[in-house]
Amino acid sequence: MSLLVFFLLSIVKIAVVLVIFLTAVAYTVLLERKVVGRIQNRWGPSRVGPFGLLQPLADGIKLFLKEDLLPTAVYRPLYIAAPIIALACSLLSISVVPFGADIRYKGVDLFQIADLNIGLLVILGVTSIGVYGIALSGWSSNNKYSLLGSLRASAQLISYELALGLSLVGVVMRAGSLRLRDIVNIQAPHGMLSWNVFGGLQFVAFFIYLMAAYAETNRAPFDLPEAESELTAGYHTEYSSMKFAMFFMAEYANMITVSCVATLLFFGGWTSPFGNLLPAVGGPVVQALLPVFWFVLKVFFFLFLYIWVRGTLPRFRYDQLMGFGWKFLLPVAIANIIFTSLWLAFRAG
Amino acid sequence: MHLVLFFIFGGLCVVGALNLLLQSHPINSALSLIVVMSSLAVLYLLLGAEFLAAAQVIVYSGAIMVLFTFVIMLLNAGREERTHGSRMAYIAGFPGAAVLLGLLSYIFLSNRGHLGNARLGSYLVTTGDLSRVLFRDLLLPFEVTSVLILIAILGAVALARKEH
C-alpha cells in the first residue's frame, strides 16, 4: 500500500517537474532569441502572440510537422538512438535538484524528486553519460562535418569535466557532504554573506565552474563542436525534424541544469540573499513558495548570463580551447583545493 | 522489491555481456559494455555501496568507455573478420568458459547456506565511511595510485605521440 502511494506520488511529481522544465526550455529559447536580438540591435521574434510570447509554440508545431529525413548512408540504430540518449541524460539530472526548502506533505518532499546522499555525483555521472549522445550522433551520421564536430565535442567534454569536478571539491569540503540540501543549508545562516561564492571564499572555484560548464554545454565562447563557419552545424548536421529538436532541447535543458547547479552550489540555492533581515510575511503557502521564487530568480540570472556571454564574446580557436582547459583551468582548480583545505584547517584550529 | 530489481538489472548485465560477445562491430560491443557497467552500478546501490555506484558510472561508463568509443571512432574500426585463430578459439573458448561457469556456479550455490542474504538498506557504506578508511588507514596505497596514474598519463602521451 505505502509502496503504491510512493510510486503514484513520485510519478505525479515527475510529471509536474517535467512539464515545467520543458516549458522553461522552450521559453529559454525565446529569451535567447529576444535578448540576442536586442544585443544586435534587432527586435527578435515579435509577431506570434503578444511580444512574440507564442513563438515557442509555433516553433514546436513547425518542428513536429517537418519531414523526418533519414539519410541512406547512416548507421540506423545509433543514428536514431543518439538524440534520445542526449535528451534523456539532460532531463535526468533535474531529478536530484531541490527547488525549495525541505517542506513535506504527508511525508513526501514537495520540492525535490529524489533526495540522494550522492546527489552531486549523480549530476556529474549523468553529464558524463550524456557525451554518448553527441559522440554517437556524429559517428553514425557518416558525414565528415558531423564526425569532426562530435570528436571535438567529446574531447572538449572529457577535458573540461576534470576542471569542473575539481572546482566542486572546495564546495564539498566546506559542506562535508555530497547531498545538495546539505550544501545549500550550510549557505543559509547569514544570507548573501555565507554563500559559497562570497563567504565560502569559493569565487575562484565559481569562475572555474562557470567556464567549464559553458564548455560542457557546448555554448559560446566554447561552441566549437557546432561552429557554423567551419563545420556547418557540427554533430547534428544530418538531423532534421524531431530528432534535431531533441538535440536542441537537450542543449537548453543542460543550460538550465547547469544554472540550477551553479545556484545550489555557489549562490545559496533557494535561500534568501538577505538572510533573516526580511520580515516573514504571508501564511505558510507564501512561506513555502518564497524560496522557490529566490531559486527561480537566481536560475534566471544565470540563464541571462549565458545569453549575454553568447552575444558578447567571440569563439575560441580549438588549440586555445584545449590549452585553456588543461594549462589554466586545471592547475587553478587544484590550487583552489589546496587553498580551501588550508583555510578550513586553519579555521578549525 | 530487491529480488525484482536484482533480476531486472542482473538480466540486463547478462544480456549486455552476451551482446558484447555476439556483435561483430566494435561500437556495438562498446555500447553493450556500457549497459553492463551502468546496470552494475545499480547492483552496487542495491548492495549499499552508494559512492562506488556513482564512481562506477563516472569512471567506467563516463570516462573509460568514452575513451574506447573515441578510439573506435578515431581509428574508424569496421566489422571484424573471422580468421584462423578465431576458429581455434571457438573450439576451445566456449567449452572452457562453460566449464568455468559451471564450476563457479556449483561452488557458490552449494555454499549458499553459509552465505547470508542481502537485504535492501541493511548495510550502507556512506562516502564518509569509505573516505575515513581510505585517508587514514590506507593513505600510502592511495598516494601510490596517484603516482601510478601520473606514470600512465606520461606513458599514454609517449606511446600515442607521432614520431617525426
Added chain:
Amino acid sequence: MDVPIAYYLVLSAILFSIGVAAFLIKRNIITVFMSIELMLNAVNLTFVAFAHEWHRVSGQIFVFFVMVVAAAEAAVGLAIIIAIFRARNTLNVDQVDLMKL
C-alpha cells in the same frame, strides 16, 4: 524478498565467463580489451557482494583501487592500440603476431 549473496556471486561468475569467452573469440583488439574490462567488472561485483556479506568496508576499497588501476590501464592500453594501428594498419590480433614489422 531478500536476495541471497550467492545469486550475486553466480551473476558475477556468468559475467566473468562471458568475458573469458569474448577474450578468446573476439579478433578485434579493441573488443579483446573490452572483454578484459568486463572480467574486471565481474570481479568487482564479487568484492562488493562480499563487503555486504561481512559488513566490511575493505571490500569496497578494493573495488576503488581496481577502478583506478583500470583507468590507468585503459589509457595506456588504448595508446598502445593506436600505436599498433599506426604501425600495421590493422586491428586484427591475428595479424599482429610478429615481434618485428
